[in-house]
Amino acid sequence: MAWENQTFISDFILLGIFNHSPTHTFLFTLVLGIFSVTFMGNSAMVLLIYLDTQLHTPMYLLLSQLSLMDLMLICTTVPKMAFNYLSGKNFISLASCGTQIFFYVSLLGAECFLLAAMAYDRYVAICHPLRYPVLMSQKICGLMAAASWILGSLDGITEVAVALSFSYCGAREIHHFFCDVPALLTLSCNDTLMFERMIFICCVIMLLFPVAIIIASYARVMLAVIHMGSGEGRRKAFATCSSHLMVVGMYYGAAMFMYMRPTSERSPTQDKMVSVFYTILTPMLNPLIYSLRNKEVARGFMKIFGKGKSEE
Template sequence: MAWENLTFNSDFILLGIFNHSPFHTFLLTLVLAIFTVAFVGNTAMVLLIYLDSKLHTPMYFLLSQLSLMDLILVCTTVPKMVVNFLSDRKSISLAGCGTQIFFYVSLLGAECFLLAAMAYDRYVAICYPLRYPVLMSQKLCALMVSSSWILGSIDGVIEVAVALSFSYCRSREIAHFFCDVPALVTLSCTDTKTFERVIFICCVIMLLFPVAIIIGSYTRVILTITRMGSGEGRHKAFATCSSHLMVVGMYYGAAMFIYMRPMSGRSPSWDKMVSAFYTILTPMLNPLIYSLRNREVSRAFMKLVGKAKSAEYMA
């Protein structure tokens, strides 16, 4: 059966991860709570960095872009999953599936490059503090951020165009809670080996290349920190870098598990669990990690709360 005859006349079916048992209903409630924290936390980070002039530095500009990406990412998957559960309709249209793939893949790639840019920012700030304004200028910072968005979007367009060009003559049931490329490709009756190689090459570029930059940057950072004479300086540097490394470890570990394994022999259950970790849980943890471990963000938040209370009192 031709792909066009199937996909234009019928939708795909997202099997999801929850049924209507009491335990799974509880898990869905937990996911909604995590989504709410992620949505509020990332929105607050973006607004806080935008409103506080003292946070208008390359480091916090990069952090605001990470929060914006996480905000869009969590909104790409969770609302559709919840609507399907509550309405008991598991279908997703061709356009909806393509949209999910585009945003999901684009944001995955964009975050990979952005995390590498954040590692470079820390490298310059700690290893070359006197030259930081020159080596990490606003122009360079804007270029790195825009490049992250553009490269991620290019990857998203390529994967959407190729994945939705296959013939899907098998079951339309996708063993996932959103349209993920590996889960969708397993339904194709077309030979996808070439596409699998393309995905692997993309992963090398989008995952391993930024990881190499991060490892190189933090190797130099750690060597510089160990030579610092001030204990307070070492503590501050370690606190800043450890927050970023925690995010990198969670994000890259899960992404490599999903996209750098062969299509054959995959376990849908494991793929769904790991995908849920870095599409739902990680966007919630990122703002918490950075806000709880960063004095400047905490100070800006308390300042904003103080202004709000003062305005309420004056009213």
């Protein structure tokens, strides 16, 4: 389509999810509360694992990366949504929209691969404990974490480059509280079918491939746990793995529901509600799940907190 027949726009309007009714004002306040808990919880996890040398193990180093990703993810969407709601100005520039897409897509993709790395870590720890220092050395752990960030960023760069190469005309209203690619594509003047198919293929790679690794890892883990002679060891293994599986189930379940449905079955309201779950609620639940169900994390908090009190 010729450029002269299109109306190029540099700003979009984010319609958001809240109006100024009493009910929505309460829900907005609740979201700010969740954001505060998420920010403090994930920041505390990152700092705790950094400060407590006893937690400088592959499992907790990967967990610190998960907390960092969750912290960045919620900061990518909620502050802008809150600013728009409080100021009444719902505009977002094309550059800001592209930046939001990059961080959002990159962090989601990075978490997909990181959760698979965490499943592999648990598999090695339980099924091959004697070889754990070799199979999950600090170097291998660092490479896994770096690979997660790099692969996620590559996906983010690709989607931003293609999405911003389209021209947008007509209505400027994005039916979402942040710049999500599927919601943005509905405003494009171009035929986006090939790009939508590319997104689906990326989702298959970034969701189903890690899920296959996770299922294979935990299938082996469950078999090993069942054959454990020690009841205490069995309970500890189940506690550690169940925490990870809770996170995996919430995260991948919502992401698959969001991005692997046919376009004809999608609705803006449904997409916004599901997005709230895995961009706002899941980042809050991750540190709570790991800290409440993990004695070493609880011990680390008490150690750091006790040290801080003794120095006052």
